[in-house]
Amino acid sequence: xxxxxxxxxIFPHPDDxxxxxxxxxxxxxxxGVPVTYACLTFGDMGRNLGYPxxxxxxxxxxxxxxxxxxxxxxxxxxxxxxxGYRDKTLEFEAPGHLKGIVKDMIDELNPSRIITFYPGYSxxxxxEATAEAVIAAVKEMAPAERPALQLVAFSNDTYKDLGEPDIxxxxxxxxxxxxxxxxxxxxxxxxxxxTLAGNTAESEAARQMWMKNEVFYSYDID
Amino acid sequence: xxxxxxxxxxxxxxSYQNKKVFVHxxxxxxxxxxxxxxxxxxxGMFLRNVQVTFVQxxxxxxxxxxxxxxxxxxxxxxxxxxxxxxxxxxxDNEFIMHGFNYDGKLASALEISTQEFLK
Ligand SMILES: [Zn+2]
Numbered sequence: 001x002x003x004x005x006x007x008x009x010i011f012p013h014p015d016d017x018x019x020x021x022x023x024x025x026x027x028x029x030x031x032g033v034p035v036t037y038a039c040l041t042f043g044d045m046g047r048n049l050g051y052p053x054x055x056x057x058x059x060x061x062x063x064x065x066x067x068x069x070x071x072x073x074x075x076x077x078x079x080x081x082x083x084g085y086r087d088k089t090l091e092f093e094a095p096g097h098l099k100g101i102v103k104d105m106i107d108e109l110n111p112s113r114i115i116t117f118y119p120g121y122s123x124x125x126x127x128e129a130t131a132e133a134v135i136a137a138v139k140e141m142a143p144a145e146r147p148a149l150q151l152v153a154f155s156n157d158t159y160k161d162l163g164e165p166d167i168x169x170x171x172x173x174x175x176x177x178x179x180x181x182x183x184x185x186x187x188x189x190x191x192x193x194x195t196l197a198g199n200t201a202e203s204e205a206a207r208q209m210w211m212k213n214e215v216f217y218s219y220d221i222d
Numbered sequence: 223x224x225x226x227x228x229x230x231x232x233x234x235x236x237s238y239q240n241k242k243v244f245v246h247x248x249x250x251x252x253x254x255x256x257x258x259x260x261x262x263x264x265x266g267m268f269l270r271n272v273q274v275t276f277v278q279x280x281x282x283x284x285x286x287x288x289x290x291x292x293x294x295x296x297x298x299x300x301x302x303x304x305x306x307x308x309x310x311x312x313x314d315n316e317f318i319m320h321g322f323n324y325d326g327k328l329a330s331a332l333e334i335s336t337q338e339f340l341k
Contacts, residue, residue, distance in 0.1 A: 044340075045248075046328075047250060047252050047327040047328040047329075048326075048327060048328075049320070049322075049327075049328055050326070051322060051326025052223075053326075056223060056310065056312065056318045056320060057246065057248070057318065057320065057328070057331050057333065058246075058312060058314070058316055058318060058333070058339065058340065059312065061340060086270075086341070088253070088268075123253070123254065124253045124254070125253070155257070156260075
């Protein structure tokens with residue numbers, strides 16, 4: 001992992017960074033790389049409200065806002081941007097709107113690397129809309145000026161179509177921090193955290209999956 | 223939230239009768255349903271900040287704690303939600319009914335307020 005000029009992480013939901021990326025973000029922060037996390041929605045249409053329920057459709061906004069702020073604090077970010085779109089609706093914004101938002105951030109921050117989802121392989125329509133906006137914004141740049149793309153893909157056909165991920169970030173030494181980051185998103189991550197803490201084969205598999213390496217795909221825009 | 227008390231919910235419905243109210247109506251199986259199980263057909267909907275006036279609102283059912291709510295609108299239209307289990311009136315005076323499935327995940331919602339819901 002090389003030292004970057006600036007890393008820009010763009011995801012639509014407040015816990016999208018937690019599972020697959022927060023170790024990598026923490027490592028960049030510790031290297032002294034400026035990291036900006038732009039989170040497009042508050043995840044306020046989530047279905048996990050606790051059981052017995054401790055949240056409602058209306059209170060989830062504030063709960064998840066606090067969760068992502070705590071996550072950013074644990075990662076060590078000093079630039080968290082909450083853009084405030086409504087969960088589930090990104091793909092219905094006017095064509096080109098999100099691309100413009102991304103382009104403005106690129107112009108302002110001049111990132112050398114962008115981390116986001118992989119278009120076509122990220123399952124949730126908000127993930128796809130975010131990925132498409134980032135790719136479209138970067139595509140408009142002169143090739144020499146484009147930031148490197150480091151993308152998260154997890155749809156069921158990812159391995160079949162894309163093969164092994166070509167970027168793997170070793171996060172050993174970051175297990176405790178990452179577990180705290182995932183725990184910060186308490187409203188969404190409760191069951192997984194229980195699995196991670198257990199001593200069953202399933203728990204060991206989960207630790208192997210989330211706590212050793214974070215894997216990504218690079219993306220060639222042309 | 224607490225489990226639905228039929229009489230209290232009926233009283234609350236009555237209190238919004240013949241007033242202009244905003245509703246949030248939602249039915250959801252989750253965006254990941256067919257990612258985790260390709261036999262599941264993903265369907266869902268929400269309406270948010272739609273303004274209506276209902277002339278009659280009722281709660282029915284209650285088997286296994288699962289209720290139906292129907293609102294007859296002033297233009298003879300309808301709002302109907304199945305599978306509601308919990309309710310509360312929050313600090314913003316929003317009347318919230320939610321239905322949680324057997325995994326404890328939100329499956330349905332009907333919310334009524336005289337003020338607009340957060341955009
Ligand atoms: Zn997400």
